[in-house]
Amino acid sequence: MSQLIALKNGAASTIEDDWLLVKLPQTHVEERKQAGKVVLFKLTGEQTVTPEQITNTTIPASGKVILPLKVFLANQKTLQARIGKGEIGVWLATHEILEDLTNALPDLNTLPIIAIFVERFADGRIFSLGNLLRTRYGYKNTLRSFGDVLRDQLFFQKRSGFDQFVIRADRSANDAITSLNDFSAPYQGAADDSRPAFQRYNRGA
Amino acid sequence: MYKYDKIDQTIINERVDQYRDQIRRYLAKELTDDEFRPLRLQNGLYIQRHAPMLRIAVPYGLLSSTQLRKLGDITKKYDKGYGHFSTRQNLQLNWPKLEDTPDILAELATVEMHAVQTSGNCIRNITTDQFAGVAPDEIIDPRAVAEIMRQWSTFHPEFALLPRKFKIAVSGTRQDRAIVQVHDIGLEFYKDTLGKMAIKVWVGGGLGRTPILGTVIREHLEWQYILTYCEAIIRVYNLHGRRDNAFKARIKILVKALGIDEFRRQVDAEWVHLKDGPNTITEAELARVAKHFEPMPYESLPDTDASFDAAISNNPAFAAWTKRCVHPHKQPGYRAVTLSLKPHGHPPGDITCEQMHVVANLADQYSFGELRSSHEQNLILADVKLSDLYAVWEKARAAGLATPNIGLLTDIICCPGGDFCSLANAKSIPIAEAIQTQFDNLDYLHDIGDIELNISGCMNACGHHHVGHIGILGVDKDGSEWYQVTIGGKQGNDASLGTVIGPSFSANEMPGVVQKLIDVYIQQRTDEERFIDTVRRIGVDPFKTHVYAK
The missing domain is CATH 3.30.70 (Alpha-Beta Plaits)
Structure with missing residues (x-):
């Protein structure tokens, strides 16, 4: 059963994933505390990827792969041909700086897919990142979310420009699809439809 | 509405x-x-x-009688x-x-109500002055824009999961009654030199653990841009707010850390891209929504009424009530009325089902079927004819809603505290009740005059203790409940945060402590001075000395 939901022309269905997600090698991370509580969220811009992790990441020699942002940046030159063939996608985590990616590419649309990793449900940075990619940086290809992705985020993610969603492995993607349509006519303009309700409808005078 | x-x-x-x-x-x-x-x-x-x-x-505190009956x-x-x-x-x-x-x-x-975003890390209910639309000192009625903002913020996809809660207050009066300076965003409406509606934008205010008054981020914002400008502010916050530590996650901490100039620069850099986008409010949309907030169909009346004047001179209890609970109105012959939810010895802000029905009936009969709730936790009938005040008073009094203590010491702002709230460090309602009992003499209360006493059961500050002239904060010391006292806080244009007077007290000491603070005031005040004025003039020390004297 696929965990990947794809939106196409407004219709959602689960599809098989033809991309390989390349992960960073595991590394030991010290547990940190703030005000007596374990820190659950990384700060925006926090450097979390070590040089060893970057060099130790194996990039499969062929096929469609989604690379971690830092690995992509470190190998961008040697990947030129594969980027040209549309085999290279990039993923970043919600605490990473989106402009590190947008500044590195003259045309973001050479990437067929960008994926955003959300480590925790409650991390709403993913919505701003999606919105910026679609509205500021003109990204037109597949925008995917993965990580702690559960059905109650989907409507917001869709409105923030995402069109693919990898539902967390222990939950049903088929059940989750329903929530993409929790609301039929939202109030505000967003990445999926820039017009607020007062522009979309004649609400009378 | x-x-x-x-x-x-x-x-x-x-x-x-x-x-x-x-x-x-x-x-x-x-x-x-x-x-x-x-x-x-x-x-x-x-x-x-x-x-x-x-x-x-x-x-924004506005209810219809139908809604209040349903709530009841x-x-x-x-x-x-x-x-x-x-x-x-x-x-x-x-x-x-x-x-x-x-x-x-x-x-x-079924009555156009909901519980959307009343908690959680999202944009909360937008609050305003309970006298919006009727206050004589109002320059702009902010409710139409507040409603447009309510719609915009409802299930806003980008701001559904912010680092922390986000509170917006709007005000359009000369004297701020919405405490805009203690909100994440405070919007102060005014007319600019061209006579157009404009907004002064405050950012980064908030109470809670780290109380901070907001800073002006923009002196002049044209109203069309209020949504896009707020989007720019909240986007910067969403991306850069401190998610690593819940105590440092409010926007006020980000604004302080960056400094207002750098924060403003980042907001402006975002806003450039959003400014004239589709979320720019159109004249047509403002007009559509504003139609719902047009003045009531008032009668043309003189601003005096013989029966009212007679009742005042014949009935001291009614006179006392009008002095505290009746407020001026834009429209001659009309007044706004506060129904006190602070009868002595009851939890402040509580109201029974039966009382809700009484208030709904009063609203229907005397105030165009509408009412408001205030951040001071009372209810307001905003449009009562002068000649109806006596009837309103009689009916309100029969329902226990006419305690003439609005703006007095026993009109206590108080959170539910440790009796209900699982966040609380200490109970707050029994403290309020004990103080009300201590000062259960109306003549004395009137003599003490205007004063605000606010109680929070923990540092989350739902009881707004930092801006109380007297503020009481419940604290936990080794598992028992103690109370820290501040004085000199104030809401309004000249808002200030209170100063802690010293070590905290046990619950049963509290009425005595408040008594001592009042004693110093009575002794030191000049003729025209309110408690807060005396504190500002003579400072905290004389109060401290008397309270802690052996």
């Missing part, structure tokens, strides 16, 4: 369905407690000491027959059953 159209009603109905399914999945164990928490909070549902608490939104009936059917008005103008139910909450929402939806 604003009436839903098909779009508003559809969203609220769909919300009921969505929430009902979330509850179903939680009860079926398809959602863990951790996963359910942000979902229930965004619907104002807390798990409390004794039962869940459900916070129902009262957008809900407290009867699903709760213990009473509700609690909060310091953010909302209504809280203390004893609903979790499994009943979808039905409560469905009932609310």
